[in-house]
Amino acid sequence: MEKASDIVLFFGRFHPLVVHLPIGFLILAIFMEFVSRSPKFKHLKPSIRLIWLLGTLSGAVAALFGYLLSLEGSYTGDTLLWHQWAGIATTILAFICYLTTDKPRTANRIGRKRVHMLFVGLTLLLLTFTGHYGANLTHGAGYLTEYAPQPIRSALSLPSKNNFRKEITSLDSANLFEDAVKPILVSRCVSCHNPEKIKGRLILSDYDNILKGGKSGAGIVAGNVSRSELFRRISLPKEHEDFMPPEGKSPLSEQQIEIIKWWIEQEAPKQATISSLNPDAETEKLFNDLFGIGKDNFIQNGAPPIDRKSIEQLQNQGVIVSLLAEEGNFLEANFSISETPDSVNLSDLLLIKDQLIWLQLAKSNINDQDLEVIGKLTNLRKLNLSQNSITDQGVSQLVSLKNLQQLNLYGNQITEKSIGTLKQLDKLKKLFLWQTGISPESIERLKAEKPELMVIYDSPTIQ
Amino acid sequence: MGKRKHNIHRPMSRREMLGVCKGGFGSLAFMSLFGTQMACNRIDKSESLLTQLGQTPHYIPKAKNVIFLYMDGGVSQVDSFDPKPRLAKENGEDPNKKFNVDNTQFGNVGKILKSPWAFKQYGECGMPVSELFPHIASCVDDIALVRSMVSNFPEHTNANYFLHTGSGIQGRPSMGSWINYGLGSENNNLPGFVVLDGGLTPPGGVDNFKSGFLPASYQASILKSGPVPLANINPQESAPYLQDQKLDYIKQLDNSLIGGLGSADAVESAISNYELAYKMQSSIPELTEFSSETKATKKLYGMDSDDPHTRSYGSQCLLARRLIERGVRFVELTCPRVNADRWDQHNNLKDGHERNAHAVDQPIAGLIKDLKSRGLLEETLIVWTGEFGRTPFAQGKDGRDHNPSAFSMWMAGAGIKGGTIYGRTDDYGYRVVENETTVHDMHATMLHLLGINHERLRFRFGGRDIRLTDVHGHIIHDILS
Numbered sequence: 001m002e003k004a005s006d007i008v009l010f011f012g013r014f015h016p017l018v019v020h021l022p023i024g025f026l027i028l029a030i031f032m033e034f035v036s037r038s039p040k041f042k043h044l045k046p047s048i049r050l051i052w053l054l055g056t057l058s059g060a061v062a063a064l065f066g067y068l069l070s071l072e073g074s075y076t077g078d079t080l081l082w083h084q085w086a087g088i089a090t091t092i093l094a095f096i097c098y099l100t101t102d103k104p105r106t107a108n109r110i111g112r113k114r115v116h117m118l119f120v121g122l123t124l125l126l127l128t129f130t131g132h133y134g135a136n137l138t139h140g141a142g143y144l145t146e147y148a149p150q151p152i153r154s155a156l157s158l159p160s161k162n163n164f165r166k167e168i169t170s171l172d173s174a175n176l177f178e179d180a181v182k183p184i185l186v187s188r189c190v191s192c193h194n195p196e197k198i199k200g201r202l203i204l205s206d207y208d209n210i211l212k213g214g215k216s217g218a219g220i221v222a223g224n225v226s227r228s229e230l231f232r233r234i235s236l237p238k239e240h241e242d243f244m245p246p247e248g249k250s251p252l253s254e255q256q257i258e259i260i261k262w263w264i265e266q267e268a269p270k271q272a273t274i275s276s277l278n279p280d281a282e283t284e285k286l287f288n289d290l291f292g293i294g295k296d297n298f299i300q301n302g303a304p305p306i307d308r309k310s311i312e313q314l315q316n317q318g319v320i321v322s323l324l325a326e327e328g329n330f331l332e333a334n335f336s337i338s339e340t341p342d343s344v345n346l347s348d349l350l351l352i353k354d355q356l357i358w359l360q361l362a363k364s365n366i367n368d369q370d371l372e373v374i375g376k377l378t379n380l381r382k383l384n385l386s387q388n389s390i391t392d393q394g395v396s397q398l399v400s401l402k403n404l405q406q407l408n409l410y411g412n413q414i415t416e417k418s419i420g421t422l423k424q425l426d427k428l429k430k431l432f433l434w435q436t437g438i439s440p441e442s443i444e445r446l447k448a449e450k451p452e453l454m455v456i457y458d459s460p461t462i463q
Numbered sequence: 464m465g466k467r468k469h470n471i472h473r474p475m476s477r478r479e480m481l482g483v484c485k486g487g488f489g490s491l492a493f494m495s496l497f498g499t500q501m502a503c504n505r506i507d508k509s510e511s512l513l514t515q516l517g518q519t520p521h522y523i524p525k526a527k528n529v530i531f532l533y534m535d536g537g538v539s540q541v542d543s544f545d546p547k548p549r550l551a552k553e554n555g556e557d558p559n560k561k562f563n564v565d566n567t568q569f570g571n572v573g574k575i576l577k578s579p580w581a582f583k584q585y586g587e588c589g590m591p592v593s594e595l596f597p598h599i600a601s602c603v604d605d606i607a608l609v610r611s612m613v614s615n616f617p618e619h620t621n622a623n624y625f626l627h628t629g630s631g632i633q634g635r636p637s638m639g640s641w642i643n644y645g646l647g648s649e650n651n652n653l654p655g656f657v658v659l660d661g662g663l664t665p666p667g668g669v670d671n672f673k674s675g676f677l678p679a680s681y682q683a684s685i686l687k688s689g690p691v692p693l694a695n696i697n698p699q700e701s702a703p704y705l706q707d708q709k710l711d712y713i714k715q716l717d718n719s720l721i722g723g724l725g726s727a728d729a730v731e732s733a734i735s736n737y738e739l740a741y742k743m744q745s746s747i748p749e750l751t752e753f754s755s756e757t758k759a760t761k762k763l764y765g766m767d768s769d770d771p772h773t774r775s776y777g778s779q780c781l782l783a784r785r786l787i788e789r790g791v792r793f794v795e796l797t798c799p800r801v802n803a804d805r806w807d808q809h810n811n812l813k814d815g816h817e818r819n820a821h822a823v824d825q826p827i828a829g830l831i832k833d834l835k836s837r838g839l840l841e842e843t844l845i846v847w848t849g850e851f852g853r854t855p856f857a858q859g860k861d862g863r864d865h866n867p868s869a870f871s872m873w874m875a876g877a878g879i880k881g882g883t884i885y886g887r888t889d890d891y892g893y894r895v896v897e898n899e900t901t902v903h904d905m906h907a908t909m910l911h912l913l914g915i916n917h918e919r920l921r922f923r924f925g926g927r928d929i930r931l932t933d934v935h936g937h938i939i940h941d942i943l944s
Binding site: 299320322323324325326327328330334336337362384386406408410430432434456458459460461462463 | 519520521522523524598601649650759762763765788789790825828829832833835836837838841914
């Protein structure tokens with residue numbers, strides 16, 4: 001494409017600036033057309049014709065500048081064509097409206113009036129249409145509805161916000177380019193570098209074009225970070241003239257830059273899962289954070305609403321029930337500092353089973369029978385059963401607590417037999433076994449088998 | 464506004480325009496304010512449920528309690544947690560030739576003074592700790608050390624207020640009050656904010672522990688060590704029913720007063736304090752009765768030590784554990800009186816620091832280890848800090864002067880990444896050169912671990928919303944797990 005002369009582009013760049021003037025005039029004219037129908041605003045009538053004329057003239061200038069801007073070649077495709085022709089049509093329609101407006105002191109003719117109002121309506125429609133396509137060119141197509149609430153999304157049959165990206169549960173199945181790199185570019189770069197709007201002759205919406213780059217040269221040189229123009233641009237100091245995205249747009253986060261850097265270092269593969277590239281621990285963490293792997297989905301999404309009566313029932317028995325956070329309806333129940341822990345009917349805890357994630361039962365005279373109820377509290381994350389009279393039989397009831405992350409059994413008469421149960425608690429991260437009957441050897445074996453699990457069982461001593 | 468005579472031709476006057484629009488502008492401002500307010504208090508439950516469940520953290524907390532180990536007087540960072548080999552190399556040289564020396568409290572700038580104590584690396588993380596703290600050193604894998612603390616004040620009283628209240632002037636609420644204001648107390652029989660008085664009242668006095676403009680029921684209760692931990696806790700009346708009658712009568716009088724007052728906070732707080740004091744008649748003796756503790760536990764805390772100060776601080780640490788076990792949110796320990804001044808060694812550094820360190824080292828290590836074995840360290844945040852640091856050069860011959868430009872602070876427990884060292888000082892340990900951390904940052908981090916957004920914990924006083932962190936404070940994310 002031959003490049004247009006500087007003076008052409010100079011005026012072209014004024015298009016987004018100038019274009020708002022006719023928009024204002026035309027909307028004013030349309031507005032006045034409608035309100036002046038009421039006797040109260042009849043006095044406005046004589047002015048309307050002038051405003052249509054102003055709208056037409058400024059519209060023509062804006063359209064001309066718009067055409068000059070299109071010569072730059074950064075904008076292509078259907079959106080540009082629609083915007084261009086709709087813009088021209090709007091100007092023509094505005095001119096027709098001007099012509100069909102009654103001149104002052106001419107008699108009203110009903111038929112002509114109807115035709116005129118039809119044109120006015122059409123102008124409004126086209127103006128909206130043109131404006132929308134223009135904005136799409138500037139900001140990218142999804143800009144307007146990016147933060148739309150769910151009812152509006154459904155009405156426009158847009159994908160639901162939460163399902164925007166398929167959920168990644170493991171780095172084994174995550175494709176480095178498709179699932180990590182591309183979404184970053186889409187969120188930060190593609191609104192200006194797409195087949196419709198090709199800033200710097202660079203398209204970043206598909207793999208081949210990303211590698212190809214734009215007018216400054218190859219975007220990505222596989223395996224060579226320092227020679228990859230794309231990486232240079234995003235990693236420059238923010239004040240630098242070449243820094244991308246340009247001023248006023250959100251820059252990439254450090255995490256996003258790191259991911260793109262790692263992708264280039266790995267020879268910028270198109271089809272490779274993250275695991276297959278053997279990321280080191282730090283990189284792995286980067287991706288886990290990106291995809292939210294290892295996050296507790298239940299905690300992210302929240303529990304069902306709390307029933308006040310159930311809480312009252314527990315509180316009346318002296319149990320301390322507290323809300324753990326403003327959102328999410330998560331509850332903690334504490335028997336340890338209750339004045340009358342013995343008289344509590346433990347099975348009442350089942351009333352808040354859905355919300356209860358922390359349970360404090362230290363020194364609360366808990367025995368094996370009680371654990372039958374506790375085994376049903378499957379949403380528990382933290383459970384403190386220390387200093388009670390629990391045996392292996394009781395512990396075996398806990399096997400159903402699949403979400404348990406922290407379990408305190410210190411000061412209970414449990415033995416090696418409980419190890420089998422404890423092993424089955426997959427999400428368990430911390431286990432307290434001081435002053436139990438379990439031998440250090442079997443604890444060491446458990447630790448060897450579950451390296452992620454932290455077991456604390458030593459007697460505290462001072463050397 | 465005059466009566467409008469010509470309905471059509473006369474346009475709206477400027478005054479009329481403003482008159483009509485003022486409501487509109489006002490409601491715009493209102494919307495924005497109200498919108499923020501709503502977003503802040505957006506809690507998905509009915510009003511009555513909120514009262515039913517008491518105060519709520521903003522997000523799921525890591526820590527439920529804090530034990531604040533206050534090292535009164537300012538521990539020397541270069542002699543404890545921030546080794547500086549260069550001090551040994553240049554020992555006895557003139558500091559003015561090495562770096563720009565700020566004005567010091569006493570202006571008696573001596574020579575560069577090397578640390579009298581050797582450092583060794585400890586734990587899996589290899590954190591260096593000096594000989595002053597051999598026991599705390601054995602806990603370094605649970606400790607996150609911040610070497611880059613700075614204070615705004617070079618003098619004890621202001622620095623103490625600053626450390627405790629986030630403001631250098633007297634009269635602001637202490638951090639323990641803020642935390643209880645935000646979270647409420649779990650135990651109705653004990654105060655939510657307890658100071659265990661080791662014998663030294665910090666410069667600035669009890670104003671370090673006051674509730675300031677927060678309701679008076681949030682101020683600290685100060686427990687002394689010794690046979691009677693709380694003054695007047697034993698009833699004077701010959702029979703319990705006499706006390707009941709007396710208290711009922713006082714309450715009746717107080718309640719009759721409330722109606723006639725504009726602000727009833729003081730009276731309401733007094734009533735609730737009386738009620739709490741009544742309950743504490745039974746809860747305090749139970750709390751301070753250590754007979755249920757094993758000999759091994761008492762030994763762990765150093766309660767069998769030859770040093771009476773170690774014994775005393777040990778029993779405070781044990782009491783601190785017993786308090787948090789009973790749901791007390793914030794426990795602060797002040798230092799014992801070791802006959803060598805607080806940590807404020809303007810002279811005779813070696814003797815003074817050794818005495819102070821010996822008193823607190825084993826009890827603190829015992830506390831960390833005991834909490835860890837019991838699983839309590841998972842929900843308790845321990846903070847160890849002085850109000851500022853000390854100079855790397857001598858004051859006179861063998862002391863060190865105040866240094867607000869750098870000091871070391873550490874945290875251990877709930878939500879803390881053990882074995883971390885954050886921030887760096889220059890080669891002399893005189894000034895911070897990397898990751899400067901303020902007292903506000905420390906407060907923000909403490910609140911964060913308790914599930915409180917420090918920017919949202921506010922109280923309207925004197926016409927503005929005041930926070931513990933004022934308009935400052937950044938969470939120290941690098942030390943969090």
